[in-house]
Amino acid sequence: MSDTAVTPVPVKEDTTPHPMEEWLRMDRIPHIWCPTCGLGIVVTALVEALKKTEFDPDLLTVVSGIGCTGRVAGYIKLDSFHTTHGRAIPFATGLKLSNPKLKVVVVSGDGDLTGIGGNHFIHAARRNIDITVVCVNNFIYAMTGGQVAPTTPNPAVTSTTPYGAFEPPFNLANLAEACGATYVSRWTALHVRRMVESMTRALMKPGFSFVEVIAPCSTLYARRNRLGSGLDLMKFYHDNAIIKNGCPTPEVGIDFQKPFIVGDFVDKERPTWHDRMRAQMTASLGDKFIPKEGPSICTNCE
């Protein structure tokens, strides 16, 4: 142990309020994410998008699963649920069906949503449940130390593919479209303005809307693959992300450290689960059908 005395440097207290104070749980800041992680950017973009939609914040609900992105729900000052691994989408489905007035947003990672939660992902898209899903894709399971994911490009090195990943990864945009999503887009953590615009459109879009955000994990993905710092990954996105709105989703698969396509890919009309359910019940039962419009237990709301 060194005895060297350290003279504290006086810090002038900054009393400027955080510009997102109204929307963040400031009593939980600083967050747990690593320096240069893309998640802070995604949270900022999502809050900006939520503001733009002018939805009543009291009716906005955020649901996350488990993992680094799973922690998003804990930092946004809305009714927020940090659930079990892979189950953010069925949890969101339950909230929306229990109270259709809620606007439900799922924010979770690629492993959570399309690995352990893959079955829920495809069925929520098929049903066209009216929720927005933001998938932060860092190509690995980061919280547990950087294991191979269903999205890992070949032949990236991960802790469980020390000699290079060889299983073909999902093309998430294509998967979402094939299963029936009404809105599909992909950006990187670098494309903040476009990400906000796409998230806003996704939130406004009735049905299952999907925004994939490619985000840097410098601690595990970049380090093991010798891709440099988080800043180097952002530079890589800058040099290699090709904006191609309306690009057919079968063409947007991602190869390891090769140029890749971002943009708004799908924007289409399709009746939601609630639209179809109400139409069918009304056709079958007429006036006898009593739709579920809100909570059946509510002691102190209107």
Added chain:
Amino acid sequence: MDKADPLGVLTGSHYLDGDEACAEGALAAGVRFLAGYPITPSTEVAERCAARFPFMGGTFIQMEDELGSMAAVVAGVWGGSKCLSVTSGPGFSLMMENIGLGIMMETPLVVVNVQRGGPSTGLPTMPGQADMMQARWGSHGDYEVIAVAPNSPQEAFDLTIEAFNLSERFRTPVFVMLDECVGHMTEKVIIPSADEIEIEPRYMYTGDPKEYLPYKVNGNKNNIPPMLHAGQGARFHTTGLTHDERGYPDMTPACQAVLVNRLVDKIRKRDDIVLLEEDGIEGADVIVLSYGISTRVSYGGIRIARERGVKVGHISMKIVWPFPEKRIRELMDSVKGFLTVEMNLGQISLEVERIVAGQCKTVLCGHAGGTVHDPKVIAKAIEELAK
């Protein structure tokens, strides 16, 4: 206590099987959301709710699996509904993940398990009672559970309402442990009028939503915090992680001690979560303990033994978890032994052994499942024990 919402109450005298009666109990209790996945022999519960919901503002969804069903049901409660899911053994295994979430988030709901023979796919269309310990211990971590076990369609109706009332009173998932026999046994079921059905109201927070702390217990006699639902202006957070009064993750041994001890104590420290039906206990040499269909079969065995002059009493357990520990202790010094009749190879009997701890004899009259006990076998076991 509140009264039942008349929209869900099918008042009258009916001829129903246990599954249908269970569904009617849930509807009478106010269930308006069910997420489930088909599995024999439980499907009639979901089918009946799916058919009846559209007339009372209820929503049914058939999910992709039981993992999703249970997640949706936990969420449905936070969305403001009374919620039910229903399954059998293999699905119950999958539900354990989010049953744990329901316990951790203190979510009042009911899960019905119409038990069949196991392990694994086992005997899909035939009875078992071998999920009793799974109900008690099936999810990971420390917690206490409440489980009821009806022995007739009438009890399936009554105890399902009781299960919902207990779930609201203690803010925790409660299990209705039916078995294939009771689930598919058709008998007369009397459904009273809505104003005769007592409903435990959800314990709601009534202060300023901006001041709401989701896990702050304000001296509530049941040791539970008041709820608010999503959309009520509190902008609260809840998590499956160990959390403090604000619902924020606090992964410290100190926070773990406060939270988990309270989750356990709110049930373990009570001795009033008991529902037993007793017969012939006074002066009995042997007491038969049973639940669910095993109670009905025990009636026959006890009758034969009594005809042969054996002094045998009967405790039929309607609430199996928490186990009626106090009552067993009261009786253990005055009897020769307890005979536990159950359709498994020793589950609740282990609990009896633990409590009695050698003070009197404890014997299992078990059965591997697939059909019920032969009453003569029960009678023989009673006679052996009475010697």
